[in-house]
Amino acid sequence: MNPLAKMAAILPAVVLLVFVRDLATPIAFLALAYLVLIVGVSLSIRAVAVLLLAVPGAILVLGFGFSLWTDAALVANTHPVLQIGAWTLYSGALQIGFATGLRLGAILALSLIPGLSTTGPDLVRACVQQLRVPYRIGYTALAAFRFVPRFGHELEIIRQAHRVRGAHRGRGPIASLRRWVSYIVPLLAGAIRHAERVALAMDSRAFGAYPDRTERHLVPFRARDVVFMVLFWVVSAALLALFFPWAPPV
Known part of the structure; x- marks a missing residue:
């Protein structure tokens, strides 16, 4: 429906x-x-x-x-x-x-x-x-919303890589804090790479060049x-x- x-x-x-x-x-x-x-x-x-x-x-x-x-x-x-x-x-x-x-x-x-x-x-x-919402607004919001599961996927990959390398072993709040701090830089780097790929993909499809777009799925x-x-x-x-x-x- x-x-x-x-x-x-x-x-x-x-x-x-x-x-x-x-x-x-x-x-x-x-x-x-x-x-x-x-x-x-x-x-x-x-x-x-x-x-x-x-x-x-x-x-x-x-x-x-x-x-x-x-x-x-x-x-x-x-x-x-x-x-x-x-x-x-x-x-x-x-x-x-x-x-x-x-x-x-x-x-x-x-x-x-x-x-x-x-x-x-x-x-x-x-x-x-x-509702005649401009597609520039709708699909841009959708692309931003899809960043959230992408971040979760990349965070899981970073965690697995750290486990394989044996980084930041140990238990307790200090070890947990060190692990989370070590996730920040690779996560931001992955987010920037993903944003660049999304921007290139939208530019290659002439996103925003015309007032309307042909919809594949109605x-x-x-x-x-x-x-x-x-x-x-x-x-x-x-x-x-x-x-x-x-x-x-x-």
Whole structure:
């Protein structure tokens, strides 16, 4: 599917979740995001670990942390859950904390829908083709973004070379610091060489010489993209209408 369709589908829900304060609404959107990810996205083992462990763990940590930060004077009329000396944790603080944690978790899970199903090149192509972003900006940003995995690859090669030569053996913080300092110069040299190769490759392809470029890979905006957006908007509106988190307390 078109990356822009996936981003546009979740955008209204992400924006509206910022303003909800209940527990049911973020739980519903969290379930919706998980359903779409499980059914519609081919997940790797790392992505499954993020969904099953990282996101719930983050919700628990954030929920408990925000509960501790909640002003006790605002929830003093609720039932006390834990008391240590003069400090008391109220059920209202837990509700506020976990409502915030669930809200952030739901926003994260919705963001994973385009994040786990979209590649950087396809997003750039879609922005250039549909949003009319100048290709000079799009592909330059993509080239800069691809420097990050390149640095990781070169760092691993430098580490292997140091191991083969037996450089900076030893344990402890001093030896670790010496190893990291010794990586800096070869890593910078490799980065400069890579930047020069990228610049030469872009110049040899006349990058920036013309206002438009012929795309080898097209990312069209099809009818199925429109259907997905509309269905996601309808389901989001139905969930918000069902729970209506902005209703005044009775």
